[in-house]
Amino acid sequence: MPRLKTLEDLKKLREDAQGELKVRLETGTKIVVGMGTCGIAAGARETMHAILAELEKREIEAHVTTVGCIGMCIREPLVDIEQAGKPRITYGNVKPDMVPRLIEEHLIKGNVVQEWVVGRLPTSP
Amino acid sequence: MRELSLHILDTLENSLEAGATRLELVIDEDSKHDLLRIRVSDNGRGMDTEMTRRVLDPFFTTRTTRHVGLGLPLFAAAAERCNGRLHIQSQPGVGTTVIAEFQHSHMDRSPLGDLPKTLMAVLLSERPVDLYYRHTVNGESFELDTAAIRRELGDVPISHPRIRSWLSEAIKEGLADIQESAT
Numbered sequence: 001m002p003r004l005k006t007l008e009d010l011k012k013l014r015e016d017a018q019g020e021l022k023v024r025l026e027t028g029t030k031i032v033v034g035m036g037t038c039g040i041a042a043g044a045r046e047t048m049h050a051i052l053a054e055l056e057k058r059e060i061e062a063h064v065t066t067v068g069c070i071g072m073c074i075r076e077p078l079v080d081i082e083q084a085g086k087p088r089i090t091y092g093n094v095k096p097d098m099v100p101r102l103i104e105e106h107l108i109k110g111n112v113v114q115e116w117v118v119g120r121l122p123t124s125p
Numbered sequence: 126m127r128e129l130s131l132h133i134l135d136t137l138e139n140s141l142e143a144g145a146t147r148l149e150l151v152i153d154e155d156s157k158h159d160l161l162r163i164r165v166s167d168n169g170r171g172m173d174t175e176m177t178r179r180v181l182d183p184f185f186t187t188r189t190t191r192h193v194g195l196g197l198p199l200f201a202a203a204a205e206r207c208n209g210r211l212h213i214q215s216q217p218g219v220g221t222t223v224i225a226e227f228q229h230s231h232m233d234r235s236p237l238g239d240l241p242k243t244l245m246a247v248l249l250s251e252r253p254v255d256l257y258y259r260h261t262v263n264g265e266s267f268e269l270d271t272a273a274i275r276r277e278l279g280d281v282p283i284s285h286p287r288i289r290s291w292l293s294e295a296i297k298e299g300l301a302d303i304q305e306s307a308t
């Protein structure tokens with residue numbers, strides 16, 4: 001029976017990953033994608049995938065997670081970006097083809113893409 | 126939804142919403158009996174008999190952000206279009222099982238679609254959850270249990286950039302293997 005790639009791989013990965021872990025959790029960028037029914041129907045899974053692919057391509061290390069419904073159906077797919085010390089920004093109707101610009105502007109240049117913003121929260125404590 | 130894997134994602138999200146910490150996704154493709162069977166089980170809060178019955182009614186939902194629930198009625202409609210059906214078994218405090226059956230070769234059956242993407246969307250959930258996944262194509266199986274992976278990883282989360290790309294590759298390869306050996 002074909003099984004999952006060796007757990008040996010994982011041991012090695014774990015060692016590599018462990019060292020950098022602390023730093024990232026403290027200073028890192030957090031991206032959250034909504035995965036409620038409307039989000040899924042509007043393409044949130046593909047948007048999440050586009051984000052992972054873009055981050056990998058540009059070798060940016062960010063923490064990407066998904067959440068259930070956040071109650072803004074018509075704005076799905078919703079993507080939240082939070083960086084230490086900055087307000088949390090929520091972008092709406094984020095389609096995969098918008099992702100490269102979003103990553104470029106927000107993460108690399110540090111500019112909020114105003115026209116796509118649907119909400120913002122002050123810096124978390 | 127264009128892919129069954131999107132319905133699967135939606136069903137798994139229901140489980141997460143119900144507070145599940147352990148999910149099971151078992152897919153069986155059987156050409157001989159011309160059957161596709163998808164089972165999603167969870168250890169979430171479950172539903173009583175009355176609610177289990179009503180859940181396939183699109184005008185029933187416990188969500189407060191919107192007045193109709195769509196997830197399960199849509200999944201049921203997709204199965205019924207293909208000579209199949211959707212069953213739900215649930216017990217309060219124990220968990221829920223959703224089974225969708227399809228005639229595998231039915232013309233109206235949507236493709237399973239991108240399962241690795243669906244699994245990753247679940248595994249990257251903010252809620253810590255373990256997933257057991259088994260996919261069988263004509264007797265050839267691929268199996269994944271994130272509890273075992275987590276044990277191996279210790280304090281490194283599955284959402285770590287290196288781990289998540291390794292995992293998504295591993296799933297893709299595993300599925301390609303069974304498709305190949307099954308044909």
Ligand SMILES: Nc1ncnc2c1ncn2[C@@H]1O[C@H](COP(=O)(O)OP(=O)(O)OP(=O)(O)O)[C@@H](O)[C@H]1O
Pocket residue numbers: 036037038069135139140143167169170171172180185186187188193194195196197198221
């Ligand atoms: N796995 C589960 N465990 C416990 N309760 C569930 C589960 N799946 C569904 N339910 C209950 O059934 C209801 C209907 O589910 P359904 O997916 O059809 O719609 P919804 O989740 O309410 O809304 P939508 O999926 O359209 O966003 C849910 O609100 C929830 O109360």
Ligand code: FES
Pocket residue numbers: 035036037038039068069070071072073074076190191
């Ligand atoms: S997914 Fe639509 S309001 Fe939540």
Ligand SMILES: [Mg+2]
Pocket residue numbers: 037135138139194195196197
């Ligand atoms: Mg639902």
